[in-house]
Amino acid sequence: MSDVKLAFVVQKPQYKGETSRLAITHAISYQTVEILLEDGETVTPKLCFIGEGVLGLQKGQNAMDLYGITSTESHMKNTLLVDLDVLVCKEDLAKYGIPEDAMPTAEDMGADKSIQVVPFAEIQKAVEEAKHVFFF
Amino acid sequence: MKLGVFVSDFKLTTDTLDRLKADKLGIILVQNGVYHATTKENGKASSLLDKTPNLYALSEDIQIRGMKDGDVDKRVKVVNYGDVVDLIFNEYEKIAWL
Amino acid sequence: MGNLTIGCYPGLVGSMSYDFAMKLAEAAVDKGHKVSIWFSGNATGSVKANQKHLKDYSTGEKHLKDLLAKGVEICTCEACTVARGIKKDEGIPGVQWNAMHWFLAKVHAADRALLIGGE
Numbered sequence: 001m002s003d004v005k006l007a008f009v010v011q012k013p014q015y016k017g018e019t020s021r022l023a024i025t026h027a028i029s030y031q032t033v034e035i036l037l038e039d040g041e042t043v044t045p046k047l048c049f050i051g052e053g054v055l056g057l058q059k060g061q062n063a064m065d066l067y068g069i070t071s072t073e074s075h076m077k078n079t080l081l082v083d084l085d086v087l088v089c090k091e092d093l094a095k096y097g098i099p100e101d102a103m104p105t106a107e108d109m110g111a112d113k114s115i116q117v118v119p120f121a122e123i124q125k126a127v128e129e130a131k132h133v134f135f136f
Numbered sequence: 137m138k139l140g141v142f143v144s145d146f147k148l149t150t151d152t153l154d155r156l157k158a159d160k161l162g163i164i165l166v167q168n169g170v171y172h173a174t175t176k177e178n179g180k181a182s183s184l185l186d187k188t189p190n191l192y193a194l195s196e197d198i199q200i201r202g203m204k205d206g207d208v209d210k211r212v213k214v215v216n217y218g219d220v221v222d223l224i225f226n227e228y229e230k231i232a233w234l
Numbered sequence: 235m236g237n238l239t240i241g242c243y244p245g246l247v248g249s250m251s252y253d254f255a256m257k258l259a260e261a262a263v264d265k266g267h268k269v270s271i272w273f274s275g276n277a278t279g280s281v282k283a284n285q286k287h288l289k290d291y292s293t294g295e296k297h298l299k300d301l302l303a304k305g306v307e308i309c310t311c312e313a314c315t316v317a318r319g320i321k322k323d324e325g326i327p328g329v330q331w332n333a334m335h336w337f338l339a340k341v342h343a344a345d346r347a348l349l350i351g352g353e
Contacts, residue, residue: 004342011152011234012351018275019243019352026274029334036339043338051151124157128137132341134241134349135152135232142348144251166254196257217261224346225236225267233350 006045007130009123014056014072015063023047023136024075031082046126047079050089053136057088057115058102076104080111087126090117138162140228143169143184152234153187162190162228164220165212170197173212185211192223235266239340241349245276246294251350252277256297258348263304270307270344272337275352278315281308283326295326302328309336 010023027045034042049057056072063071079086093100103115116122127133139158144167153163163184165173172182173193185191191212195205198214205214215223224231240259244251255271263269273281280294287293298308309330312322322331330336341347 002342006338006341009152017352022243022274022352026334026337030338032333033335033338033342036335037342041342043342045338050155120155124155127156130230132344132347133139133230133232134347134351135234136349136351142350144254167250217257218265220258221238221262221265221267224238224262224348231346231348233348 002040003042003044004132005130006043007048007123007127007133008045008136009048009050009127009133010053010136011051012136013052019136020053020056021072021075023134024072024079026134027084028075028078028082030084046085046087046130048087048089048123048126049092050120050123051092054088054092054096054098057104058098059104073104076115077106077109077111080104080106080113080115081109083111083113085113086115087118087123088115089120089123091120093117138227138229140164140223140231142166142231142233143172144233145169146171146175153184160190160228161188162192162223163188164215164223165191165193166197167194170194170201170203170208173208174198174203181209185209190227192220194220235268236262236345237268237270237343238262239270239272239337239344239347241272241274241337241347242277243273243275243350243352245352246280247291248276249353250292251353252280252294253292253297255350256294256301259301259306260297260304263301263306268305269301270340271301271309272340273308273310274314274334274337275311276318277352278310279318279320281310281315281325281329282320283324298326298329302326307340309340
């Protein structure tokens, strides 16, 4: 019986590179990892966005129509649907002039969780509590 | 938290490094990160070297760029891949590639 | 001995971060540690067999075969790999194909995990 806490920290903006999206999809994959683990073993990621990583999260994305790919907004909604904790740095949103209510929600899809806009200190805490930390 | 951080670029993308707090911080300079240890910009050593006393630079990545282990700042310990493995397992609880 | 999991995302050609990951894995396994490597993103292009090693370019195949022979577990993200036009029967024998949860499962067992993101 063991839970391994992980911190996925995205510090690059979405879309130009693939890595920042892969952070999201890898974190989401925690929901199926149990098929490869022993009974009682779990993995609990926290998905964190800091610095330029807060760019490209806003509502209203149109990636499917324009480029034929899933938008980061859709991926973010999926993180909420699978009950991931998603932390977005409050100071960095303010730095780039992005209002907190621009963050996607998935209430309409039945998600119980919402994106948490938190001070960087909370993200530092997530990094400290994690056994492993991954920067994207 | 004992955190070992790999720095692989010369440009000072240290925003994250500046913000993260660690009881023990190690900086392992690899790839173009080794220039932090070998190169002075306008005569001044990289400010990265002021962040912690635990500084390492990968010998292979120094030599491939035509520099010598002796070219590195005295604060930086030159290590090989085997040493990096030992740092990962023995000196730091978590490792990160920034 | 310890257990190291490496997540490798940079492409074989165009970034020497891939080479770093291979050399670190080799150094760790040579010291007796258990090593697992997960390829995602552009790194998945390196699992195609029959690579021609031109000296201006890094080679993945030789590294991967050597590491497999030393007991390193290597797995490529199936979605990332097929998206790059590589079919399973074109892959280097011994390299596993799986989904992202393979990486998380290896991380669960790892003493140390290093993720080398793409450029």
